[in-house]
Amino acid sequence: MTKIVDISDEKVNGKLSKYLQGQFSEHLGTGIYGGIWVGKDSAIENIHGIRKDVVDALKEISVPVLRWPGGWFSDIYHWKDGIGKTRRPLFNTSWGGSLESNEFGTNEYFDLCEQIGADSYLNVNLSSGTIHEMTDWLEYITAPVGPMAELRAKNGHKDPWKLKFVGVGNEEWGEDGQMTPEFYSDLYRLWQCFVRQYDPEQKPIFKVACGPNIDDFNWTHVVMEKANQFMDGLSLHHYGLTDLWDKKGYATGFEAKEWDSLLYSIRKMDYFIHEHGLRMAQFDPNHRVKLIVDEWGDWLHNDPGTNPAYLRQQNTIRDAVMAATTLNIFAKHANLVEMANIAQTVNVLQSMILTQDDKMLLTPTYYVFDMYKYHQDAELIEAYSDNGDPLNYTISKKNGRYIVSICNTSKDESNNITIKFGHALSKPTYSKVLHADEMDACNTFDDPDRVKLMNYTDYQINDNKLEIALKDKSIVTMIIPE
Template sequence: MIRIDAATATHQIDRRIYGQFAEHLGRCVYEGLWVGEDSPIAHHNGIRTDVIAALRHIKVPLVRWPGGCFADEYHWLKGVGDDRQPMVNTHWGGVVEPNTFGTHEYFELLNQLDAEAYINGNVGSGTVAEMHDWIEYMTLDSTAPMAELRKRHGREQPWKVEFFGVGNESWGCGGNMLPLHYANQYRQYQTYVRKYGAEPIAKIACGANSDDYEWTDVLMARAADHMDGLSLHYYTLPTGEWSVKGAATGFDDHAWHETLRQTRRMDELITRHSGIMDRYDPAKRVSLIVDEWGTWYDVEEGTNPGFLYQQNTQRDALVAAINLNIFHRHGDRVRMANIAQMVNVLQAMILTDGAAMVTTPTYHVFDLYTDHQDATFIPTARGALGADGELTVSGKDGAITLSAANTSLTTEIEAEFEFTEPVDEVLRAQLLAPAAPGDHNTFETPDAVALTDLTVSVDGRRVSFTLPPHAVATVRVRPRG
């Protein structure tokens, strides 16, 4: 029996932990989000209405854009106005990037999603002046040159930019810098991310690749006073090796367990990076932002290797649940995360093919977890559901939400909870439990993996349910009082 006491709640689970990432990569932006004003696919101002409706349903809080590696070769002036200037996307397939989706289109996307902005600036191949001008173009309400240019392009009022990333993966595709060099670059560039609006822009420094703890130490030592957040990137590879990642589908039991073992490394990474940050920032003012995470498999056969298109199975649903639970536990430091990526790339929420669209098992986990956004975290004993169980409990608006995952391939979990007050109402009880762990949705069978109702037993202060193998569930109840 797991006892739940809302009075023991510790910290808030920031809704931005459910952030998304849309890079100019493969078919994420073009075809996935943007189809243009002349497309026969249903759209509003060039953006797919079916995709927007699906993303609004899971309450997407913010979108990171334009990259990723693409950010450090992106020159924003080529993507505004009537005369867009194409470029070659050297990182992702060598295709021509038309720049028809730029700053104005991004903010239109945010407006349709009712989401916040998280923009990554170009440090790797850009200049301080270019970054300064972009901030002015987006956020300044005056007669200065860049603000006037924005108005000529059809936007009279400035936009609100909540978060701005100063470079991306500066240790790799963003410039192959050493940590001290980047720290000095960051200090210089962030100076010109000016506050023009009523609220300051939160400045995000490029953080470490996986377990590069030296990077975090140097950045915190040299630049912590100039940042609001420090990023962390970690991808789940079934083999733990980039050279042979493995397929998204058709995996065996060993690949299932290895994938989940690799994804659980996120807890150690956050713990150790947070420990370093605590030495320089004991008040936890600087957020740890996991702005790239998720599974990375071999691309689907017959697709462009540079487009990173992969299927999404119930294994990915468990990966999502495990990571979200980890972020919740560390919510006193982790205040944003951005799964890679939103549409048609890596561990996507949505896959599209022309006018067709399907949601993935990962999407359904984000749906199950929506009530944890901005809720207070209620701690439970680690392993409370046994060795195969994963659990998050949170409270909001007088209700308590339990989200549980079973990583076993064969064994059910009998989940039993006891509250401090009798339970008056079950507000939600849903389950994601396909027949096989490799089940996934296709354009021919879009609902092969879908949410179903979960049977819940309520007896006074006690709530219980059975969690099948390789399943994820959410139960939301309202206790008396």
């Protein structure tokens, strides 16, 4: 098939927030320990204990924001156990009952953010913590003077850090609290009063309230009705599955029907954003309150032979297609969705990076983020996603350049697209494709470059028309000067 897209009027439809390409790292499996943190005395090259190869890779994709420390883990996390020279270990009841050393804590997290150039997003402990504990934490991070600032200086960091986002609780409708939306709304109204910026030179903290369990539209209605005036964002979590929750399917060796079922699940993101947006608009018609999709991605069975609670899964060209499709959905709803954080950055779920001792590889999903980074803070011209169409795309403009990203979700059919611009086009300055012949093609430590970006030349420019031919299961990004 050939799809025709006419953007000759070049109407701007909003701005693509750079935060749509955020990351999420939780204390889970080897996501932090071994994945990000190896310690200052490790033989693995590191910067203050943080893996240099991981830092370099994350800098390359321009990570805009990093959510931490959870997730589920955040609701058993007590930050004072993770500062100073002597740290109190924690039994991680959230994920596998492993012993959490607390070697990676607040100071290390902000060091990581500074090294990769990302803004900070803390999820505070609402379920088992206290308001006093939270306010001490915020003071420790942002206060230029005072007792917590003195404690921070004693621990090696004199100046306050910049704190951009704070999430008040995580999935409080589930095992984090089993709360009703009415109870959570009242609790949120109380806690958010004390989410304060202690540094007068910094902007107020962006406050994110706990949003619904996937399609719990009543939760969104109640929380927005009771507390919308006290929040800047409302969270939403949605993971792609190949079947039921307890029949997720595997990352590799899957049947063709599992490609289709995972794609169907991923595309539900479009529906969820639309429907929750309608409920939000009842109380906030101008969308001052933004939707924050701070957990998303493919959640499949753990790799055979690994701890099920560590959620380590391979990452294939299928995951790359799902990631591109989801990013195009976020672009479609750019007027509402301000931030999205894929789960998770290293070694967990749909990760950017896999590590094994001193080895590191980049996943197919990493390369999607590498292509899509050019859309960060660009003007949106058009974005498209539809359940019945194998093609979805984002077209934006930034610094006098068009950025065109197109995904062919078909597992076995090529598809073409023709885009009509308002004037004659120049030659692309960037043209890359991600493609693999096998449905479950992936990178391994024996073959780390099996799926990677390649130069893309299968296009034609005829005056104002850009004609692109896409192989099955492929993603293309092109940058064309105005």
